[in-house]
Amino acid sequence: MDSHFKNVSAFSAYKVIAVFTALTFILLSLASCKGEPKTTYELLIDDEPDNALALIVNNPKEDVISKVEINKSVTLTDDGERFLVIPKIKNSVVEIYTVKEKNGVYVEDERVYLNESVNENFVLDVYARRSKEKPAFELVIRTRDRFAKYVLGAVSGQQGEESFEFVKANNVHYSKSTPFTVDEISFFLYRDSSFLKKIYGQPTNEVTFERSNGSTATRMFFGNTVFEISNIDNKIYHAIMLDDKLPHLRDVKIGDSLPMVLVNFPNENDGYTAVYNGNDEAEGSLGQKEGASYIYQLLYGTFGVGQYGYIKYDAREVVTEVIYVDNGSSVIFAFKNNRVLSVEYRFEA
Numbered sequence: 220m221d222s223h224f225k226n227v228s229a230f231s232a233y234k235v236i237a238v239f240t241a242l243t244f245i246l247l248s249l250a251s252c253k254g255e256p257k258t259t260y261e262l263l264i265d266d267e268p269d270n271a272l273a274l275i276v277n278n279p280k281e282d283v284i285s286k287v288e289i290n291k292s293v294t295l296t297d298d299g300e301r302f303l304v305i306p307k308i309k310n311s312v313v314e315i316y317t318v319k320e321k322n323g324v325y326v327e328d329e330r331v332y333l334n335e336s337v338n339e340n341f342v343l344d345v346y347a348r349r350s351k352e353k354p355a356f357e358l359v360i361r362t363r364d365r366f367a368k369y370v371l372g373a374v375s376g377q378q379g380e381e382s383f384e385f386v387k388a389n390n391v392h393y394s395k396s397t398p399f400t401v402d403e404i405s406f407f408l409y410r411d412s413s414f415l416k417k418i419y420g421q422p423t424n425e426v427t428f429e430r431s432n433g434s435t436a437t438r439m440f441f442g443n444t445v446f447e448i449s450n451i452d453n454k455i456y457h458a459i460m461l462d463d464k465l466p467h468l469r470d471v472k473i474g475d476s477l478p479m480v481l482v483n484f485p486n487e488n489d490g491y492t493a494v495y496n497g498n499d500e501a502e503g504s505l506g507q508k509e510g511a512s513y514i515y516q517l518l519y520g521t522f523g524v525g526q527y528g529y530i531k532y533d534a535r536e537v538v539t540e541v542i543y544v545d546n547g548s549s550v551i552f553a554f555k556n557n558r559v560l561s562v563e564y565r566f567e568a
Contacts, residue, residue, distance in 0.1 A: 287303065
């Protein structure tokens with residue numbers, strides 16, 4: 220009899236455990252179905268273009284205001300309309316410029332607002348005049364690999380009515396099969412000295428010098444990493460980085476091997492060319508270039524024209540640099556012992 224009750228008790232306990240386990244599984248499954256909470260950007264849209272970087276809500280009504288938390292309010296003109304700017308991607312750069320007409324095109328003039336790295340759910344509340352005949356402002360959104368420039372013309376829809384606009388990327392997200400474009404590095408080349416100090420702290424040295432165009436610039440040293448900043452607009456135009464404190468082009472890292480760099484870009488392997496005292500020699504192969512000043516291997520494009528990439532070897536046929544160029548602007552991966560030693564960015568002003 221005792222044995223029978225023991226078996227019944229054991230069976231009942233087993234059922235309790237089985238039911239508890241099943242309930243736990245169901246509750247966990249339901250929790251996982253909820254997923255991550257929606258961002259402010261996601262709460263306000265049902266559909267979006269693939270290249271959207273931000274949402275503009277013109278003349279927002281209470282139904283929108285109740286769903287968002289305003290992080291910053293900016294009044295740019297005494298007259299105008301209210302609109303919200305809601306970036307899609309965390310850590311985006313948000314800028315607003317005044318614009319002026321030049322040769323029939325509106326170009327950036329003076330920067331009147333800057334947020335160097337927005338938080339998730341960031342909402343900018345703006346009051347400004349928007350005119351179709353004579354736009355006064357341009358909104359710029361930058362992420363690590365895309366950017367958008369959006370002239371704030373007349374508000375879409377009727378005056379005073381709520382309406383939505385998407386700020387779309389001006390360039391296509393890069394792929395490993397596409398050549399390097401300067402837009403990919405504008406994200407940090409448009410930064411200024413205050414941003415660098417947030418990342419690196421105070422510079423170890425600063426030097427003011429005159430550029431070839433007659434303007435002055437400041438060279439800021441952070442240990443062995445160097446940034447050159449124009450004294451006209453306080454923007455970075457040249458950098459030599461020996462660290463990964465800022466993300467590099469196409470996620471290349473200091474210490475990466477040559478194949479790890481090349482895999483991120485087109486590689487048509489167009490042969491080798493030797494240079495003797497600045498003059499190109501006929502194509503050939505490594506091992507046939509004795510006495511050359513240096514040797515380069517074209518990866519894509521036409522050397523010296525538009526967009527192209529190439530590997531540079533020294534006279535001993537050791538890789539010294541991999542260089543990608545877009546109409547004068549360039550990224551230079553310097554190598555030592557077949558590893559990336561530094562990354563240099565040159566922005567053609």
